[in-house]
Amino acid sequence: MQALHKLFSRDTDLLTPHFLRLACLSGLANAAVLAVVNMSVQSSTSGSEGRLRGLFLFGLAIGIYAISQKRLMADTSERVERLISSLRLRLLDAVRASEFHEVERIGRAEIFGNLSRETQVLSQSAPNMIVAVQQAVLLVCSMTYLFFLSKLAFLLLAGVTTAGAALHLARAKQVRLHLEEASRNDDELIEGFTDVIDGFREVKLNQARGHDLSGSIRSASNRSYISRTLVHTSNANDFVLSQVTFFILTGLMVFVVPAFGEIDTATIGKVTTATLFMLGPVGALVGNFPIFNNANVSAGRILDLEEKLLSGRKLKENFDGLEAFRDFKEIVIESIGFAYPSASGEGTFAVGPNSMHIKRGECIFITGGNGSGKTTFLNLLLTLIPAQSGTICVDGLKLLPEDLPAYRNLFSAIFSDNHLFKTLHGTASFTNREAHTLLEAMEISEKVSIDGMRYSNTNLSGGQRKRIAMVTSQLEKKPILVLDEWAADQDPLFRRKFYREIIPSLRAQGLTIIAITHDDRYFDVADARYHMEEGRLERVA
Numbered sequence: 001m002q003a004l005h006k007l008f009s010r011d012t013d014l015l016t017p018h019f020l021r022l023a024c025l026s027g028l029a030n031a032a033v034l035a036v037v038n039m040s041v042q043s044s045t046s047g048s049e050g051r052l053r054g055l056f057l058f059g060l061a062i063g064i065y066a067i068s069q070k071r072l073m074a075d076t077s078e079r080v081e082r083l084i085s086s087l088r089l090r091l092l093d094a095v096r097a098s099e100f101h102e103v104e105r106i107g108r109a110e111i112f113g114n115l116s117r118e119t120q121v122l123s124q125s126a127p128n129m130i131v132a133v134q135q136a137v138l139l140v141c142s143m144t145y146l147f148f149l150s151k152l153a154f155l156l157l158a159g160v161t162t163a164g165a166a167l168h169l170a171r172a173k174q175v176r177l178h179l180e181e182a183s184r185n186d187d188e189l190i191e192g193f194t195d196v197i198d199g200f201r202e203v204k205l206n207q208a209r210g211h212d213l214s215g216s217i218r219s220a221s222n223r224s225y226i227s228r229t230l231v232h233t234s235n236a237n238d239f240v241l242s243q244v245t246f247f248i249l250t251g252l253m254v255f256v257v258p259a260f261g262e263i264d265t266a267t268i269g270k271v272t273t274a275t276l277f278m279l280g281p282v283g284a285l286v287g288n289f290p291i292f293n294n295a296n297v298s299a300g301r302i303l304d305l306e307e308k309l310l311s312g313r314k315l316k317e318n319f320d321g322l323e324a325f326r327d328f329k330e331i332v333i334e335s336i337g338f339a340y341p342s343a344s345g346e347g348t349f350a351v352g353p354n355s356m357h358i359k360r361g362e363c364i365f366i367t368g369g370n371g372s373g374k375t376t377f378l379n380l381l382l383t384l385i386p387a388q389s390g391t392i393c394v395d396g397l398k399l400l401p402e403d404l405p406a407y408r409n410l411f412s413a414i415f416s417d418n419h420l421f422k423t424l425h426g427t428a429s430f431t432n433r434e435a436h437t438l439l440e441a442m443e444i445s446e447k448v449s450i451d452g453m454r455y456s457n458t459n460l461s462g463g464q465r466k467r468i469a470m471v472t473s474q475l476e477k478k479p480i481l482v483l484d485e486w487a488a489d490q491d492p493l494f495r496r497k498f499y500r501e502i503i504p505s506l507r508a509q510g511l512t513i514i515a516i517t518h519d520d521r522y523f524d525v526a527d528a529r530y531h532m533e534e535g536r537l538e539r540v541a
Contacts, residue, residue, distance in 0.1 A: 013371035020074040023133045028141055031067035036061055037273075065212050076129075084123050087302060091115055094309035100384040106308055113187050114305045118298035125295040132292070134264040137407040142278045146271065153253055153271045161282075162246055167241075175234050175290075179297040185224035235290040250275045324406040326479065331358040334366065336380050336390030351376045353390055354537035356530060360479070363503060365523060368532030374516045375416065375484055379538060381514070382411055382482065386425045411477040412470045416516075418483045421472065424453045428477040438474055441502065444466035444493065463489035474506075483515040499525050 036057045091114060095103060103111070143161075147154040195213055253271045337352025351373040358364065368374050379385045383392070383404055392399045392407070399407055432450070439445035446466050449456045455468060466489050473481055487495045498523035506513060515526075523529055529541040 022068050022075070026065055026068040026072055026137070028137065029061050031069060032061035033058065033065070061369050074431050078429050081123065084119050087119055087122075088115060091302070091305065091309075094306050098309045099386065100379070100387070102309065108303070109193065110187050110305065113183070113191055114302050116184075117186065118301050119299040120236060121437060122302075125291045127293040128296070139278060142274055142281065146274045146346035149267055149271050149274065155273070156252055156256075157249060158276075164241070164245060167238075172327050175231055175293050176297055176508040178231045179181075179235075179293060180301075181225035182224045182231070183301060185220045187225065189217060195450060200420060217389070218301050225245040231290065231293075238289065255280050258511065285390070322406050322409045324403070325410055328410065328479070329397060330394045333358070333395075334391045334393065336392065338376060338380055338385060349373070349535065351380065351535040352387075352537075354389075354535075355379075356537065358480075358512060358514070359527075360512055361510055362527045363525060364515070365508055365526040365529045366514070366516045366532060366537070367520075367523075367529060368516075368520065372532040374532045374533040376535075378482060378484060378514075378516065379530065380414075382413060383408060393408050396419075400486060410478060411480045411482055412473040412476045413482040414466065414473060414484065414486055414487075418466065418484075420458055420465050420469055422455050424450070424455075424472060424475060427453075427472065427475040430475050435471070435475065438471045441505075442471055443497075444468060444471075461489075463491065463494070466490070467494075470502075470535075479510070480512040480514065483513070483517075484517050485518070487517060487519060495519065496522075 012448075036054060067461070071176075072085070076163035093109070095111060102409055143154060145156060146157060163278050192213060250272060253275050254268065258268060333354065333356040334351035337350065337354065339347050348384075353376060366374050376385070380387050381392075394403075394407065398401075435450045436445060439448060439450070442459075444464055447457060447460065448468060460464065460468070460469065466486055469485070487498050490498060499519065503513060503525055523541070526541070528539060529538045
């Protein structure tokens with residue numbers, strides 16, 4: 001339970017004396033019920049006064065148990081839910097603090113799985129963990145009570161309990177491995193279902209692709225089913241073994257313990273009652289072991305994901321200095337390069353070393369065939385992937401790592417696979433009239449409006465969604481607009497409008513435009529054109 005303990009001790013105050021006192025008080029009150037019942041049975045002939053005293057103690061024990069247990073469960077559940085909320089936000093901040101290539105390497109499935117499935121497992125396990133702690137206290141109290149009744153009975157019980165615990169711990173590692181394997185397969189399932197939904201059209205058009213994808217999902221589901229079945233089988237074996245063991249122990253108390261010493265009938269009854277009473281706590285503990293294992297694996301995966309995302313970085317967000325380069329005059333890209341690693345770690349396709357001079361207010365076109373490296377160069381320009389060589393300078397100042405947020409703040413980008421945010425997050429202040437004018441310029445105002453800070457409709461064609469993205473980019477009011485094949489989804493008439501009217505209008509507003517394009521009929525619009533061939537960029541005009 002190392003990961004679970006680390007997570008709870010780091011992010012909650014559950015392991016404090018307050019909660020330990022509540023757990024102990026609840027367990028002691030529960031054990032007191034047994035002691036009072038046995039005491040009352042023993043003194044049943046002592047008259048009404050003794051019965052009243054026993055009834056009073058019985059009610060007091062139940063009252064203390066009810067109050068302490070309710071407080072314990074309510075306080076613990078609140079702390080655990082606060083932990084879940086904190087974990088989600090920590091993972092969100094960790095994703096935002098990470099670099100693009102790191103998130104791509106980890107994959108959406110693992111991130112989504114941790115944000116949803118693993119945090120949900122922790123949330124669902126909270127009540128069971130409370131019960132387990134309380135039952136452990138009750139078991140210790142009951143065994144202490146048994147010690148004073150019969151040392152031989154106590155030794156038998158302690159020995160069997162120790163052996164059972166050792167057996168379970170020996171099997172716990174294998175169970176954990178099966179759970180981790182099941183979680184990895186669940187991530188594959190998420191990835192597979194995401195492919196089915198996001199690539200629905202491609203799957204629908206290619207029956208072979210759909211069949212292969214379905215087979216991959218079925219295989220992952222089957223592996224998850226096998227792993228989880230092995231876990232459940234192991235847990236069932238442990239539970240049944242623990243129950244049978246205690247039934248045998250009860251028989252030993254009745255038939256064996258009296259044979260090894262003088263013990264009266266009343267004491268045998270108490271020992272038997274105490275042993276039967278412990279069936280509940282032991283059953284609860286053994287029954288909760290699977291939940292503990294699940295929670296521990298989930299905690300470990302969350303901690304591992306945090307480590308992958310952060311990689312030694314500290315979570316921090318600082319808006320100071322974001323406008324440092326706002327009034328830039330020139331950006332110089334000098335000999336930047338990047339090579340994609342192969343599975344063996346050796347370089348494969350490389351982009352660069354490439355250079356580019358960007359003057360404020362310019363319109364720059366980048367051309368080249370598919371796969372030539374244009375988008376990779378844009379990602380290098382935007383510092384979304386780390387350059388392995390070369391430098392970027394703004395007005396003669398070389399960019400340092402701490403300058404990256406301010407540098408990135410210069411750009412608004414619409415990628416070829418751009419994600420359209422329905423809510424206008426992070427835009428500058430604007431008026432309704434300003435927004436409507438932009439929608440009219442994009443010839444989309446009859447289908448879309450902006451209500452508050454949300455688009456009224458985004459269920460549109462690809463080209464129309466790109467126009468909405470253009471509106472969003474202009475509302476961000478950044479000095480540089482980067483476009484990756486933006487016009488490719490537009491009809492011929494609007495494409496002409498884009499090159500002949502919209503780009504000149506943006507330039508007149510002082511924007512710098514960097515666009516990947518294949519539209520050779522409009523190359524004259526650009527101030528400079530660069531051509532990409534096999535990863536190398538050359539200025540051609």
